[in-house]
Amino acid sequence: MVDSGPWLTMVGIGEDGWDGLTAPARAAIEAADSVMGASRHLSLLPKTGRAERIVWPVPFADGVPLLLERRGEQVVMLASGDPFWFGAGSVVTRHLEPGEWVVHPAPSTLSLAAARLGWPVETIHSVGLHARPVETLRPHLAPGRRILALMRDGASVTELAAWLAEQGFGDSAMTVLEALGGPRERVRGCTAAALDWTDIAHPVAVAIAPAGAGRTLPCASGLDDDWFAHDGQITKRPVRALALSALAPRPGELLWDIGAGSGSVAIEWLLSDPTTRAVGFERDASRLARAADNAARLGIARLELVEGDAVAQLAERPRPDAVFVGGGLSPQLVEALRALSPCRLVAHAVTLETEALLAQCHVRYGGELLRIELAQAKPLGTRRGWKASYPIVQWRVAW
Template identity: 85%
Template sequence: MADSEPWLTIIGIGEDGWDGLIAPARAAIQAADSVMGAPRHLSLLPRQGRAERIVWPVPFADGVPMLLERRGERVVMLASGDPFWFGAGSVVTRHLEPGEWVAYPAPSTLSLAAARLGWPVETIRSVGLHARPVETLRPHLAPGRRVLALMRDGASVTGLAAWLVEQGFGDSTLTVLEALGGPRERVRRAVASALDWTDIVHPVAVAIEPAGEGCVLPRASGLEDNWFDHDGQITKRPVRALALSALAPRPGELLWDIGTGSGSVAIEWLLSDPTTRAVGFERDPARLARAAANAARLGVERLELVEGDAVTSLADRPHPDAVFVGGGLSPQLVDALRTLPHCRLVAHGVTLETEALLAQCHSRFGGELLRIELARARPLGTKRGWKASYPIVQWRVAW
């Protein structure tokens, strides 16, 4: 094999097996020294050729070193459908240099499902539940949405139906799509509350049309406080909306939420875009566990949580694009955050001591200082009156 040739060929294979492969993919398999894939993928190939057949192990990550050991040989890796749509392609190629590999995708489950359903692909929200918790769907449950979920097996499909009932979306229509593109293909529909099939086969996906009386997760900043389990340590809805507006999340950005409490600010940051990231720092282990549960329930399990003192916990971590300090700002923390390059900071203070510190920081480092005073209408005898909350001072700065 010439040094300039890719040594790895990644081939997407559908349920139609060898017959569905394009000519370059067939040629790569016939010329390969070894072919790696799951047993189901290997069984779709005819018993011919000289290539050694190697079963990809479980868990998937264990197979990557096995693959890399064959660098320099002619190796074919088999994957389902399009290897770069919720597939194994990106997991493998992150370990390779450009020019080491070439890929030949097959039609993805998304495109096959859209063709069966008559749904425009651009209107479908796709979710990989074969490797993620079912709660990942939570932000997408709204009447009128079209969601396609890749599932692990038949049991996960019935589990999805039961979870939708629990969330108040038992009226959702589920289209179960099994073994698309091959001789075993089957497409069936049922309402979530009535789906009890025990003969669902792998590979399987479910098209979801949400319906029911369940609560729809709003997309604007400032969710109602009852979306979060908390012990009172929460940035309340109006103040949280102002904090998130000041933080101004952008796609791909990383937030540090220092003193995360219930995790509400970090969670809403993550809900703003699927590419955002967040780390929550919290000393109290009970609050840390509560924040983790809130994140999982609202479908943003990617929230990273760190227990410990903020100043000592910040070391050796990827630099954030934005930092939120909901309380407990100290001169030491300010000094630590000042070392971060190209960062936006939003800090809140309620006590006189923290308010004084924020005023000093504003004088020294600039930015914007905002005093937030809120009052709610409450019963006052037989009438109503305003009950004021503690004023909050917000310092917003970028450096």
């Protein structure tokens, strides 16, 4: 806590510029020693005033040291709308102590868009695509969903429309909202498949009402195997559903997926909640690349993948809340994982050797031992019969 009070004032500024600022925000700008912001934001202020005007550099992170150098002065930082809605607020305040800053937000793009569309704010799924791939939307493409995406520029809107059409959602209604709240405001609508505008202006957001024949990701664990590219090394759908039930993901938790293969377990763990995290360990470089592709295609950019032997690298990683071992458990790995306490472990065995190890571990360390036997109906001559899969033994333990 600093004794001198706030030295940084974050001011949210909209397209209506100075006229739209509150009296406290205007007073802060008039009293400031310096004002920092993007060129577009600085241009919205009157030309008068004593403050030094500093253009925030690109990339954004390069401006943080420049700001911190002015600690002790009276500094105003300009940001779009609400600095804490997909804005710069959290990026900057993580470098400051409580009491060093104060914020005067303006209406966010979310609230302005909702007002134009008549959408209740609490029904909207919002996402910042100005710095993320369009695939981030993949888990949220479902008929009846309302999505608002902040976009980088007009070209990124065109890219988004083309991607939606490729995913089978070309019938989605897209509303393009440009420069909301200012004299340049424009709101236009069409379907994703029909969008062909070349004059989309920045700043821009897109509202999406998904529609079409595209596949929708289910909410329950156990996605069909064909959602994932694989070489046969994949935890199959029914077994994966049982594994995720045993792993019991909770918000904010970290999973280690040892022997990640196609990445299916880690990806479904990450799909369970946007705050979950996962690290996948895999020795095979081609499988590692395939897992990365699967994660990207399903909109999961936060999967961390590590090539090489897991035991040799465990100490270098943040401690997990849960660990999944899909096969190849060894006594050495068990001992390494025991050092992670407290932690939940779910391990699967297909071979007799690994099954014997799980049985020994169950006697020694407790937990639950489950034998999973599955059979599918397959053609048998002119009729059908049951074709059994290899039985799988699951050991679940918390230590």
